[in-house]
Amino acid sequence: xxxxxxxxxxxxxxxxxxxxxxxxxxxxxxxxxxxxxxxxxxxxxxxxxxxxxxxxxxxxxxxxxxxxxxxxxxxxxxxxxxxxxxxxxxxxxxxxxxxxxxxxxxxxxxxxxxxxxxxxxxxxxxxxxxxxxxxxxxxxxxxxxxxxxxxxxxxxxxxxxxxxxxxxxxxxxxxxxxxxxxxxxxxxxxxxxxxxxxxxxxxxxxxxxxxxxxxxxxxxxxxxxxxxxxxxxxxxxxxxxxxx
Amino acid sequence: xxxxxxxxxxxxxxxxxxxxxxxxxxxxxxxxxxxxxxxxxxxxxxxxxxxxxxxxxxxxxxxxxxxxxxxxxxxxxxxxxxxxxxxxxxxxxxxxxxxxxxxxxxxxxxxxxxxxxxxxxxxxxxxxxxxxxxxxxxxxxxxxxxxxxxxxxxxxxxxxxxxxxxxxxxxxxxxxxxxxxxxxxxxxxxxxxxxxxxxxxxxxxxxxxxxxxxxxxxxxxxxxxxxxxxxxxxxxxxxxxxxxxxxxxxxxxxxxxxxxxxxxxxxxxxxxxxxxxxxxxxxxxxxxxxxxxxxxxxxxxxxxxxxxxxxxxxxxxxxxxx
Numbered sequence: 184x185x186x187x188x189x190x191x192x193x194x195x196x197x198x199x200x201x202x203x204x205x206x207x208x209x210x211x212x213x214x215x216x217x218x219x220x221x222x223x224x225x226x227x228x229x230x231x232x233x234x235x236x237x238x239x240x241x242x243x244x245x246x247x248x249x250x251x252x253x254x255x256x257x258x259x260x261x262x263x264x265x266x267x268x269x270x271x272x273x274x275x276x277x278x279x280x281x282x283x284x285x286x287x288x289x290x291x292x293x294x295x296x297x298x299x300x301x302x303x304x305x306x307x308x309x310x311x312x313x314x315x316x317x318x319x320x321x322x323x324x325x326x327x328x329x330x331x332x333x334x335x336x337x338x339x340x341x342x343x344x345x346x347x348x349x350x351x352x353x354x355x356x357x358x359x360x361x362x363x364x365x366x367x368x369x370x371x372x373x374x375x376x377x378x379x380x381x382x383x384x385x386x387x388x389x390x391x392x393x394x395x396x397x398x399x400x401x402x403x404x405x406x407x408x409x410x411x412x413x414x415x416x417x418x419x420x421x422x423x424x425x426x427x
Numbered sequence: 428x429x430x431x432x433x434x435x436x437x438x439x440x441x442x443x444x445x446x447x448x449x450x451x452x453x454x455x456x457x458x459x460x461x462x463x464x465x466x467x468x469x470x471x472x473x474x475x476x477x478x479x480x481x482x483x484x485x486x487x488x489x490x491x492x493x494x495x496x497x498x499x500x501x502x503x504x505x506x507x508x509x510x511x512x513x514x515x516x517x518x519x520x521x522x523x524x525x526x527x528x529x530x531x532x533x534x535x536x537x538x539x540x541x542x543x544x545x546x547x548x549x550x551x552x553x554x555x556x557x558x559x560x561x562x563x564x565x566x567x568x569x570x571x572x573x574x575x576x577x578x579x580x581x582x583x584x585x586x587x588x589x590x591x592x593x594x595x596x597x598x599x600x601x602x603x604x605x606x607x608x609x610x611x612x613x614x615x616x617x618x619x620x621x622x623x624x625x626x627x628x629x630x631x632x633x634x635x636x637x638x639x640x641x642x643x644x645x646x647x648x649x650x651x652x653x654x655x656x657x658x659x660x661x662x663x664x665x666x667x668x669x670x671x672x673x674x675x676x677x678x679x680x681x682x683x684x685x686x687x688x689x690x691x692x693x694x695x696x697x698x699x700x701x702x703x704x705x706x707x708x709x710x711x712x713x714x715x716x717x718x719x720x721x722x723x724x725x726x727x728x729x730x731x732x733x734x735x736x737x738x739x740x741x742x743x744x745x746x747x748x749x
Contacts, residue, residue, distance in 0.1 A: 187546045191535075198534045265530040268589070271495060272547040273520040419514055423497040 184274060185282045192256055192286035201255065202290075205248050209298040212239040216305035228307025229315050235306055236299055236319045241375050245295040245326050246352040249287075253334025254344040256287040257418075262342055267423055276418040280411060283335050284328070292327035299323045318382045325403060326375035332407045333371065336414035339421065367394055374402045447509070448473045449597050449628040450494055455503035457489050464489040466652040467503065472630050476623045478643030478660070479632040486652040487632040488527060491601050494630070495524050508597060520548065523590030527601035527632075529582035533575035537566060537585045540574060541592055548593035560588040565614060579606030584615070591622075598622065600631035604638050616642050671695065672711050676704040677731040678722065687725040693717045705735070 196202060212235065224231060257279070260266035269279060303316025338344040356372045367373040377399025394402065450472035457465040465486045479487050492498040493505045496512025496519075505511060512518050531540055541560055545553035561570045564584040569577065574585060583606055590598060603619075604612050619642060623629050633639050639646055639660065646663055648655040656663050678684045681704040685697040688706060693714055696707040708714040722729050 184547065184549070187543070191532075191543055195532065195534065263530055264526070264528045265532055267497070267524070267526050267528075267530070268544065269547070270497070270516075271519050271522070271524045272544070273517050273549070274547060275516065422499070423492065 185278050185285065188269065188274075188279060188282035189286040192283055193290060195259075196252055196255060196286060196290055199255075201251055205251055205294055208247065209244060209294040212236070212244065212298050212302040213305065215239070216302035220305045224306075228310035228312040232303045232307045232312040232315055232319070236303060236316075237376070240295060240299050240302065240319070240323060241326070241379075242357070242372055244298060245291075245323055245375070246330055246356065246372065248295050249291045249327055249330030250334050250345065250348040250352060252287040252291050253331040254338040254348060256283040256331075256338070257335055257414075258338025258342070258344050261338065261421065264423070266421075270418075270421070270423065277411075277415045280335065280339075280414045280418060284332050284411070287335065288328045288331040291331050292324045295327055296320050296324045315383060318379055321382060322375045322378040325378055326371060329371050329374065329403050329407050329410075332410045332414075336410040336417070339414045339417040368398060368402060371403075371406060374399045374406070378403070446471050449508050450630060451504070451506045452490070452494070453504040453506075455490075455493060455500040455505045457486075457493060457498060458501045464652050465493070465500075468649075468652075468654045469503075470647055470654060470657050472628060472645075472647075474623070474626055474628045475645065476619055476629045476631070476643045478639035478646045479630060479649060480636065480639045480646050481632075481634060481649035481655075483634050485634075485649045487634070487649055488601055489652075490649065491599055491630070491632055495522070495599050520593065521595050522597045522599065523593070523595040525583070525586045525590045525598075525600040525603055527605070529579060529586060529606070531574040531577070531582050531585060534573060536571050536573055537561065537577065537581075537588075538570040540585060541570075541588045544589035545592045550593050553592075556592050556594075557588075560592040561585075563591060563618065564588045580608060580611045583607060584611070587615070587618075596627055598627055598629045600629070602633060603631050604633060604635070612638075671707045671709050672714070673705060673707050673735045674714075675700075675731075675733050675735055676706060676729065678704065679728040679730070680725070683725050684722055684727045684729075687721045687727070688718070691717060691721050693721060 216235065219231070219235075257266070260269065299320045300316060303312060303319060306312065308316065334344065334348050337348055341347055352372075355366075356370045359366055373394050377394035377396060381396030381399060448471035452468050452470050454467045454469050455465060456463065456467050468486075468490060479490060481487050489498065493500050494507055494512065496507065496515060499513040505513070507518055508521055510518055512522070535543065538557055538561060541557040542553045545556045545560075550556045558567075558570075561567050564587050566581060566584050566588065569581060574582060577585065583603060587600070587603065590600075598619075600619075603615060607615060616638075619629055619631070631643070644660060645658065646660045647657045648663060656666070676684065681699060681702075685699070685704055685706070688694045689697055694706040694708045698705050718732065719729070
């Protein structure tokens with residue numbers, strides 16, 4: 184049942200223009216990495232990979248792709264009314280939410296994680312930065328799951344999920360969460376950065392004041408679980424508008 | 428239930444607290460903020476075809492939405508197959524719903540859409556069940572086309588196929604004849620009659636009197652969120668026909684014509700309003716026959732005779748006022 188819904192959702196996500204746009208967006212850091220490789224850049228490859236991946240992928244590409252696919256996976260059906268075909272079937276609502284996350288998270292992880300891997304390897308794969316590239320890739324995949332769960336929940340909570348999600352990414356994570364110590368614990372981006380710092384085998388990547396590994400892991404789990412439960416609860420109470 | 432034997436005013440419904448009917452509304456109301464969409468509606472629907480009739484905005488879709496579990500009642504009780512459908516998705520194993528909006532995923536083929544519905548219903552052989560349902564709605568020839576290429580009528584039929592794919596005993600249809608051409612309409616009516624003859628409970632909504640008349644023996648008339656009448660269609664039809672009708676008449680001598688009509692017992696009332704003659708008659712066909720003769724005998728030329736209350740809304744309003 185979950186697989187059936189997820190498969191149809193993946194097809195829906197990939198059959199629209201948004202998939203092409205997201206693929207083009209994901210290609211940007213890869214092209215930058217390719218240019219960097221062609222031109223050749225002396226210096227610390229690990230630092231170069233980190234300086235490239237953090238702002239372009241972790242802070243921008245990952246949340247944007249997750250926002251687009253996460254809010255579309257279920258929100259698009261709720262908005263255009265076609266969710267009625269799903270919600271009038273004998274399926275527990277938690278299964279629907281799981282299926283939607285299982286559809287949007289791999290697509291997001293594939294694009295954002297793939298862009299991370301290719302970009303990192305192009306910039307410093309042959310100069311000792313393969314390890315840190317894998318660390319970033321893993322952290323981005325975890326981030327994809329958390330972001331998508333968050334945005335799926337947001338799409339059940341509001342029909343303006345795209346705008347609210349964009350405000351969260353740009354205003355909260357982009358401006359406020361980095362300013363104060365206390366606000367970092369409510370930022371998925373900071374969790375991803377915290378996971379990178381925790382997994383980095385050489386400790387060579389040290390973003391300024393990262394969250395502790397424990398905080399990052401607890402944060403990831405807490406956001407994912409709470410967002411999932413909120414999505415299920417709201418979907419159980421979701422009212423489809425009547426025709427007249 | 429006695430209500431089905433004749434017309435039953437909405438104000439005196441029998442509470443359906445222990446009913447075993449597949450569909451039961453017991454003093455069900457639904458409001459949105461300060462707007463009351465459905466007001467203390469009580470009725471039951473048993474096997475066979477039942478029409479939910481009312482003008483646009485009367486509350487038909489809200490009633491169907493509550494029955495289908497898409498909306499909770501604000502007050503009262505709504506049960507489908509003995510259980511509240513709201514927040515009870517297991518009931519959909521035995522219910523098929525055709526929504527008013529033909530929101531079919533455009534990138535799926537008709538067959539893909541019906542097969543998807545069969546899988547979600549847990550049907551043992553989704554492919555075979557989909558083929559059967561598609562054949563039932565006479566859409567096999569177009570089944571492998573994307574639904575984006577379908578006409579409105581074809582979308583309605585593929586929605587019906589998806590609703591039938593798990594062979595449910597209860598079928599709910601919201602304005603199923605919208606967008607169908609006459610041949611498709613006839614086919615849909617025959618199909619629904621056959622499905623009902625096999626023992627299913629079918630409730631469909633419509634704002635078109637003739638559709639309900641041709642298909643449903645039993646009818647629920649809804650107006651302004653209230654149940655105006657419930658029961659045998661012929662009884663309701665008779666009420667609609669026998670009610671007083673109002674006409675405005677323009678003639679060469681309105682006063683003279685009014686005097687002739689009253690003297691000839693052709694009308695139950697006549698008055699001059701804004702320079703025109705307004706008359707009320709309880710005998711529609713008799714009035715139609717006698718008016719030209721009375722006008723001729725009185726030496727009055729008729730310029731215009733116009734019914735003023737023939738809209739469906741006025742018919743429903745009349746039923747509610749009774």
